[in-house]
């Protein structure tokens with residue numbers, strides 16, 4: 001059975017034309033799948049009966065099913081463990097922000113980038129997700145929100161996985177989100193987060209799709225960054241920041257640098273100064289993320305005074321800076337933790 005979810009209008013049309021059907025049926029099918037969120041061919045009333053039967057006999061519209069869900073006490077954050085047809089599961093998070101409903105989508109099941117602070121990488125990577133599987137995460141939550149007249153407003157591709165090592169599927173997903181036969185989302189409401197896969201940052205800049213780019217930096221010098229993020233040995237800081245600068249210059253979108261603040265590791269004033277030096281003159285902002293304590297590594301969140309001092313230093317040196325609002329701490333919002341609980345049988 002062929003899964004149609006994640007196919008573009010062109011792909012659907014080509015398939016139906018090869019079956020001897022008129023071209024316009026492709027648009028009708030796409031509208032049912034993506035606009036009306038219908039997965040049962042029989043419910044697609046404007047398609048002829050023989051077409052519906054043929055579709056049902058050889059195709060499916062497979063999305064994702066919910067295995068588990070955790071809701072934060074304040075009701076603002078919900079984390080879902082969603083499974084695909086082959087039993088592979090990923091986490092998707094809904095965050096009700098003041099500016100709308102934001103979701104965090106996974107691009108791979110697990111991850112093999114080995115970032116030292118990340119639970120998603122502990123069991124390695126199972127596989128890349130298809131465009132349809134990323135779209136299925138989006139539709140799962142959009143359907144849920146539509147029950148109360150809401151919708152997904154912004155998307156961050158920041159769940160498990162390194163999206164720029166699953167480039168073609170991620171790009172197809174982003175384009176599908178934007179299509180007018182789909183959710184019709186603006187590129188500006190989509191953010192892609194990368195650990196710094198330099199060649200593909202340049203490639204993305206050249207695509208002429210102005211999505212927001214977020215780059216995980218986490219340290220202002222190579223030795224420490226390599227310790228926290230092994231990918232730095234391949235693409236060192238200077239190259240990552242240069243690619244970020246090019247992305248901003250080409251797309252005119254501000255690049256956000258993510259910086260997890262770890263007490264006594266990367267939060268002193270010398271490091272704040274190095275960070276300023278690195279990003280000077282770039283259309284960029286820094287998002288400081290005080291870490292959730294990691295007992296096994298002895299990592300703790302800096303005191304509010306230290307967080308404040310780091311933030312102030314950047315601000316005084318003309319770097320736009322924000323400190324991430326804490327959301328969903330009580331449901332282990334750090335990516336990968338819910339999935340790991342199920343993988344290790346603790347679920």
Ligand code: SF4
Pocket residue numbers: 111112113114115118119120121159160161162195
């Ligand atoms: S932080 Fe992102 S890139 Fe790094 S291991 Fe986790 S999921 Fe992978």
